[in-house]
Amino acid sequence: MPAAQARLTFATVTTSAEAQTNSQLAARLADPAFWATDPHPHLARLRSQAPLALCEEPDVPRFWAVSKHADLLRISRDPATFCSSKGVLLMDLVRDLPHIPGALLYIDPPDHVRYRRLLNPAFSTSKMRALEANTRTRVRALIDALPSGEPVDIVAKLTVPFPLLVIADLLGVPGEDWPRFYKWSDIMIGAATEITDESITMLGEMANYFLEMVAQRRIDPRDDLVTMLCHADVDGHTLTDEELMMFYGQLLVAGNETTRNLLSGGLIALAEHPDQWQLLRDDPARIPIAVEELLRWTTPVISFMRTATCDVTVSDTQISEGDPLLLLYTSANRDEDAFGPTAIQLDVTRETNNQVAFGFGEHFCLGAALARIEARVFFEEVTTRFSTIALAGEPQRLASGVIAGITSAPLLFTS
């Protein structure tokens, strides 16, 4: 692969806010800059005007935008008809997909089933609960280190380090290594669209780090995820070194940016809704339910794609074999048909919450139990420690159609 490849973005999309046709409405979703603004009015329009909208604009890949909750579930639960192996990002439509053993998001059954049987036990709720005490210690230390009486960038000070420290604990590596994980995770994300000499060097550095760790754990097993995965065996199949490297890398990316943005977006939402913050302070037992609502509200993963493996009908719309379908989790999570007339309101006491922030079906998030524990512990600690939180400046949002990212957000905490 050439060292410097053209950056694959569709920022030149020619559609505007006044877009009228269904195709133009869908095409806006392919522009990363669109996602740095409030996408919800546009998504609401898509849901009502064109729940399945086909993008057929010049210079934009051809794809269906799926904005309704029910359609997203129907597609996600049928991986035989809607596969992942032809790509899960819009970018994948304009590049050659490399075959990477163990890249879970891109694998279909039956191989996918085999991988998940091997991995699921290591991520069970009971296994993740064992990490809770450590996780609490990590967040308390970060809160203790916050400067008092002045605005704090919660991204730099809290929500970047916290999930990385938890992943380090999960893997069984020293917590001080988290800045390297941060660097590697960023490089892996960048490498999905642009391979540079620097990314090749850094990915090599990461592979060596993990290979060394695997070699150590093979001779000196410990009670950690690295040991568990290098010894995992289902039907005589164990993970190869290549699969293990890919897997640890995926954990860094999948478990880091996602959780970070749930926590950043959740804190911002609570700062903007002081009544909801107060509800949690009054009764911390509400926090597990609030976490589901914050997952719905923030939806850290905006979209993933599937490809139709045959001609098929979805909600009376004819989809052809080979058609890509973009599943819009962000839209499904505000769908009035799924969440009722209060779908556009933040309600941390919402009891019935069929949110799809972790996806659904075959590829349902492997780290969901861990993310839920991290978020619960995080919000328990901040609501106990501070009486109020307020925005002290405008949060900066990432221009990305995949991750609902917040790059900085100054907040003022009052004890």
Ligand code: HEM
């Ligand atoms: C708030 C936090 C998180 C969110 C919103 C989230 C979201 C998602 C979503 C939407 C998918 C489904 C992909 C699809 O259907 O194609 C997914 C898959 C995945 N997630 Fe998460 N995730 C989170 C945290 C984590 C954590 C903490 C880990 C691991 C430590 C993790 C590891 C994975 C992996 C490995 C997959 C691929 C599963 C598969 O394809 O079988 N995630 N995640």
